[in-house]
Amino acid sequence: MKRHGFVNWIKHILSTIDTSHREQAAGLTEFEARELENIFVLLLMGSFTGIPAPPSFIAAELLPHLQHEIKVLKFRAENASDSLAEMAGLLGID
Amino acid sequence: MKVLFFTGKGGVGKSTLSAATAWQLSQTGYCVLAVSFDPAHNLGDIFGVKLTHKKKKFTKNLYLQEIDLETAASEYVRTNVSLLTEVYGYLQSFNMDKYFKVLRFSPGIEEYAALTALEKILKNEVSKYDYLVIDTPPTGLTLRMLALPRITLTWVDQLIRLRKEILNKRYTIHNLKGKYEPRGVQLAYKEEDDPVIRKLFQLREKYSEVNDILQGEKNSVAIVFNPDYLSLRESERLIKGLKDLQFPLRVAFNNKLTDENNEIALEVEAKLLSAGCPKRIERVPLIPHKGISGYMIEHNLTASFL
Ligand SMILES: Nc1ncnc2c1ncn2[C@@H]1O[C@H](COP(=O)(O)OP(=O)(O)OP(=O)(O)O)[C@@H](O)[C@H]1O
Ligand SMILES: [Mg+2]
Numbered sequence: 135m136k137r138h139g140f141v142n143w144i145k146h147i148l149s150t151i152d153t154s155h156r157e158q159a160a161g162l163t164e165f166e167a168r169e170l171e172n173i174f175v176l177l178l179m180g181s182f183t184g185i186p187a188p189p190s191f192i193a194a195e196l197l198p199h200l201q202h203e204i205k206v207l208k209f210r211a212e213n214a215s216d217s218l219a220e221m222a223g224l225l226g227i228d
Numbered sequence: 229m230k231v232l233f234f235t236g237k238g239g240v241g242k243s244t245l246s247a248a249t250a251w252q253l254s255q256t257g258y259c260v261l262a263v264s265f266d267p268a269h270n271l272g273d274i275f276g277v278k279l280t281h282k283k284k285k286f287t288k289n290l291y292l293q294e295i296d297l298e299t300a301a302s303e304y305v306r307t308n309v310s311l312l313t314e315v316y317g318y319l320q321s322f323n324m325d326k327y328f329k330v331l332r333f334s335p336g337i338e339e340y341a342a343l344t345a346l347e348k349i350l351k352n353e354v355s356k357y358d359y360l361v362i363d364t365p366p367t368g369l370t371l372r373m374l375a376l377p378r379i380t381l382t383w384v385d386q387l388i389r390l391r392k393e394i395l396n397k398r399y400t401i402h403n404l405k406g407k408y409e410p411r412g413v414q415l416a417y418k419e420e421d422d423p424v425i426r427k428l429f430q431l432r433e434k435y436s437e438v439n440d441i442l443q444g445e446k447n448s449v450a451i452v453f454n455p456d457y458l459s460l461r462e463s464e465r466l467i468k469g470l471k472d473l474q475f476p477l478r479v480a481f482n483n484k485l486t487d488e489n490n491e492i493a494l495e496v497e498a499k500l501l502s503a504g505c506p507k508r509i510e511r512v513p514l515i516p517h518k519g520i521s522g523y524m525i526e527h528n529l530t531a532s533f534l
Contacts (some may be wrong), residue, residue: 160404167397174390188383189376191342192431194308199423202413 165220171203172210229353229446231360232533235370235470236452237462241483242266243363245452245512247274247523250361254290258358261291263349265342265373268363269294276524291357297365300341301332317367339372346373347438359533367462371469377439378473382434448478448533451505455485464503471504475521479532480505484514499509508532 178196180187187193213220234246243266250262261283264271271294272279275286281300283293331337353360364370367457389500398417401408408415442446449470453459471476480500485493497509512527 156404160401163397163400163404164408164410167394167401168396170390170397174387175396177387177390188387189380190336191308191340192380192383192387194311195427195431196424197312198314199427202410202415205411 168210171183171206175200175203175207229355229357229360230533231350231362231441231447233362233364233370233447233449234452235364235449235466236367236368236481237454237459237466240452240454240459241481241512242291243270243274244525245450245481245529246361246363247271247481248360248527249529249533250290251523252528253359253361253533254287256530257289258363259289259356260359260462261293261353262361262363263293263295264363265295265297265345265370266363266370267297269500271363278524289457295342295345297338297341297345298332300345301337301346304337304344305331320397336372338369339376342369342373343376350438350441365495367466367469371466371473374442374475375471375473377435377442380435381432381439382509384428384435388425388428388432391422391428395419395422395425443474443476445476447476449475450479450481450532451477452481453496453500454483455489455496457496460496461497463500463505467500467504477504478506478508480509481512481529482509483512485511486514 176183177185178188178193178200232246232249233247234242236242236499243264247262250260254260262271263283264279269279271292275292277286277292279294280293281294281296283291286292296398300342328343332341346362349360365373398408398415399519408417451463451466451470453463467477482493482497495510497505501507510529510532512529514526515525515527
């Protein structure tokens with residue numbers, strides 16, 4: 135009985151470690167995904183950013199499907215300076 | 229359908245030679261569509277008829293058309309704006325129509341419009357004609373128009389690669405967390421569910437097709453030049469530009485030759501050959517003023533295109 139509880143306890147610890155690892159990994163990947171999404175719309179809006187723009191019809195064709203990415207762009211523009219802090223947090227650097 | 233582009237510096241004889249080539253091919257029995265992309269049209273003048281944006285029958289197997297780049301540019305802008313107004317309905321209240329007139333002067337619009345017109349012809353006329361003979365606009369615009377499919381493909385490939393990476397990340401997150409719904413929105417993580425990558429695939433297919441035609445076996449670019457140094461310089465630039473774009477420059481016409489300019493004609497030819505000009509150079513004599521009557525010139529031009 136007691137032994138059984140111990141195994142469960144170990145299991146619980148391992149699963150907590152696993153979950154926390156997964157969450158950390160997911161957090162990092164989410165950060166990367168957001169960065170890429172941000173770059174994706176920035177590239178399409180070349181004339182807006184001042185870098186050479188792709189032919190305008192590409193942006194016109196894609197824009198209707200990019201609500202999420204544009205939200206990310208807006209979020210990143212507002213939180214540009216926090217981005218380093220966010221990354222440090224994700225990597226566990228204080 | 230074979231496609232022939234006549235390129236070269238202003239005034240060297242592109243319109244004259246393309247019109248004459250189209251005429252001669254049609255006289256040989258081929259079905260020919262001659263199209264002018266030069267905003268300063270003179271195809272109609274050469275054939276002595278009034279032409280519009282729509283093709284016109286000249287003989288039973290020769291049709292003529294002048295692309296109106298103004299109209300094409302407005303159409304282009306309109307199509308793109310309407311893509312947006314479908315989604316962002318409120319744009320309609322901006323009354324974009326008012327701006328079309330100036331929007332068509334936006335950078336790049338002219339070559340988009342020209343290319344769109346070319347795509348349309350390539351798509352709709354392939355099966356109807358043996359030859360499509362094109363009188364091109366000034367060199368800069370011609371090169372930008374011909375480069376556009378490649379530029380588009382370069383961008384689209386780059387965006388596809390980036391998009392795949394995004395989808396991969398989303399897939400990883402989905403696997404780690406069971407779902408990935410930032411702010412309650414379910415994001416696509418598979419290619420088949422992602423409208424963005426599907427649109428990109430569509431664009432890639434469309435412009436690969438156009439590019440394949442332009443770089444393909446059935447396309448011939450002809451360069452027209454005169455025995456003079458200005459025409460030499462521009463031809464060198466044109467040859468380099470076409471080579472960078474991997475377009476098949478197959479024939480050159482050394483036009484307006486006389487006994488007097490024979491020496492310089494040979495010099496220009498030699499220089500152009502070393503710049504990568506096709507080996508096949510057709511020499512066309514200067515026709516005495518009275519001898520040139522529109523599209524009919526005696527010299528046979530079709531040999532290189534059969
Ligand atoms: N072989 C020739 N002999 C005599 N005249 C010629 C010859 N080729 C062209 N021309 C004349 O040279 C002038 C310019 O020719 P053309 O309009 O065909 O040139 P182009 O390259 O189309 O010019 P643009 O760039 O202005 O469209 C015309 O008056 C034409 O009749
Ligand atoms: Mg001309």
